[in-house]
Amino acid sequence: MPSKRSEQGEVRAVGRGGDAVVETSRGIVLVPGALPGERVELLATGSKRGAARGRLIRVLRPSAGRREPACADAARCGGCPLMIASPELQREVKRSFLADACRGLPGVDETEIEWVDSPATLGYRRRARLAWHRDTIGYRQLHSKRITPIGECIVLVQPLREAWDALRAYLAHSLRGGGEIQLQLTNAERVVVDLRADDHQPPELFEACERLCELPLVAGVTLRTSGDGHAASWGETHVSIQAGASTLLEGPGSAFSQANDGVNEKLIEAVVRLAEPQGLRVLELHCGIGNFTVGLAAQASALVAVEQEPLAAEACQRNLKRLGRKARVTVGNANQPPKGRYDVVVLDPPRQGAKALFEGSAVLPGPKRLVYVSCDTATLARDLQLATAKGYRIDRLIGFDMFPQTAHLESLVRLVRA
Numbered sequence: 539m540p541s542k543r544s545e546q547g548e549v550r551a552v553g554r555g556g557d558a559v560v561e562t563s564r565g566i567v568l569v570p571g572a573l574p575g576e577r578v579e580l581l582a583t584g585s586k587r588g589a590a591r592g593r594l595i596r597v598l599r600p601s602a603g604r605r606e607p608a609c610a611d612a613a614r615c616g617g618c619p620l621m622i623a624s625p626e627l628q629r630e631v632k633r634s635f636l637a638d639a640c641r642g643l644p645g646v647d648e649t650e651i652e653w654v655d656s657p658a659t660l661g662y663r664r665r666a667r668l669a670w671h672r673d674t675i676g677y678r679q680l681h682s683k684r685i686t687p688i689g690e691c692i693v694l695v696q697p698l699r700e701a702w703d704a705l706r707a708y709l710a711h712s713l714r715g716g717g718e719i720q721l722q723l724t725n726a727e728r729v730v731v732d733l734r735a736d737d738h739q740p741p742e743l744f745e746a747c748e749r750l751c752e753l754p755l756v757a758g759v760t761l762r763t764s765g766d767g768h769a770a771s772w773g774e775t776h777v778s779i780q781a782g783a784s785t786l787l788e789g790p791g792s793a794f795s796q797a798n799d800g801v802n803e804k805l806i807e808a809v810v811r812l813a814e815p816q817g818l819r820v821l822e823l824h825c826g827i828g829n830f831t832v833g834l835a836a837q838a839s840a841l842v843a844v845e846q847e848p849l850a851a852e853a854c855q856r857n858l859k860r861l862g863r864k865a866r867v868t869v870g871n872a873n874q875p876p877k878g879r880y881d882v883v884v885l886d887p888p889r890q891g892a893k894a895l896f897e898g899s900a901v902l903p904g905p906k907r908l909v910y911v912s913c914d915t916a917t918l919a920r921d922l923q924l925a926t927a928k929g930y931r932i933d934r935l936i937g938f939d940m941f942p943q944t945a946h947l948e949s950l951v952r953l954v955r956a
């Protein structure tokens with residue numbers, strides 16, 4: 539018998555945030571921890587951002603794709619909502635995000651969704667953002683200030699897991715107030731630690747950072763405190779990132795880097811292949827430290843690369859020079875790219891997408907090909923609507939499982955002028 543106040547429903551899908559979309563007699567309720575096709579019992583917990591939410595009480599009819607999660611903290615942490623699903627079901631769920639983003643758009647009916655799996659489904663993640671409050675270090679819960687301390691995060695590469703243990707042993711007792719910690723792999727085996735404190739920190743923390751940096755595992759440590767503006771660093775805080783089998787990129791620890799080296803290698807190869815830049819004028823937007831720039835520059839007749847972060851753009855320029863490639867790297871807003879005639883545009887915006895580019899830029903719709911790398915299918919859907927309204931049609935769609943066990947998906951869409 540269902541318990542008091544609980545209700546039952548059928549899971550119709552998993553939403554982009556990773557919660558199950560459950561149809562109940564009262565309407566749709568979003569519930570973490572359930573899978574498509576399941577019948578569940580849930581308890582309503584209220585509503586957030588206009589959607590009714592609930593807590594899973596039990597699964598009444600489990601999916602054939604349900605698995606025991608590999609991480610003991612999976613339910614409490616919430617960072618890997620698909621760890622309860624088989625790899626096949628994870629793929630099906632994420633594929634549906636990309637299919638939904640493109641539904642009804644020109645070209646999509648003739649375009650099959652291709653798929654690239656991650657070589658590793660655990661131990662793949664080369665950077666992580668943690669948070670602390672007093673002496674508790676953990677992941678910050680989505681849309682919340684609460685921090686979940688967890689035993690071991692098994693999606694991280696081994697050096698990051700060891701670095702997390704070292705943070706607990708060396709720093710936890712000296713931390714004050716709250717802040718964020720970024721861990722990033724460098725040179726495939728060491729870790730750069732970047733701490734940003736909201737409050738003044740005691741001298742013991744500075745001493746602890748110095749001791750942390752003496753560990754062979756730790757390449758460098760940065761500590762910034764926003765209250766009093768103190769900043770200090772120890773060791774080597776720049777990172778070296780494997781960008782494809784034979785390319786090493788260098789950049790500041792603050793710059794963006796793709797989270798999964800194995801999938802990134804396949805993404806770089808696909809971006810360059812789909813851009814077909816041989817002998818063409820290419821505009822690359824959101825170039826970061828040059829992840830795609832190096833490969834595009836090897837073939838394009840001219841390449842203009844745009845990045846808004848000055849330190850990342852400088853690193854991109856240095857990486858090109860060191861690798862003997864040529865491109866014009868400019869610091870600026872990708873939504874207002876340098877005027878010019880381009881044959882191909884490659885873009886890789888942050889989650890917010892590139893609405894202003896599609897709405898207002900003088901550069902479009904000139905180029906014959908657009909290669910769009912997206913980490914958010916909601917903004918991708920909006921931008922594809924805008925791009926197709928400008929006369930483009932979809933002709934390639936590839937999903938990359940950059941973040942196995944999570945509901946995040948990296949997508950690559952090529953659009954050609956219709």
Ligand SMILES: C[S@@+](CC[C@H](N)C(=O)[O-])C[C@H]1O[C@@H](n2cnc3c(N)ncnc32)[C@H](O)[C@@H]1O
Pocket residue numbers: 794795796823824825826827828829830844845846847850870871872873886887888913
């Ligand atoms: C998803 S990252 C991609 C970086 C790079 N393509 C890569 O694969 O590593 C997005 C990049 O766009 C930059 N960015 C964000 N908004 C921007 C804007 N309006 N104009 C130019 N660059 C921007 C960020 O600093 C970041 O480097």
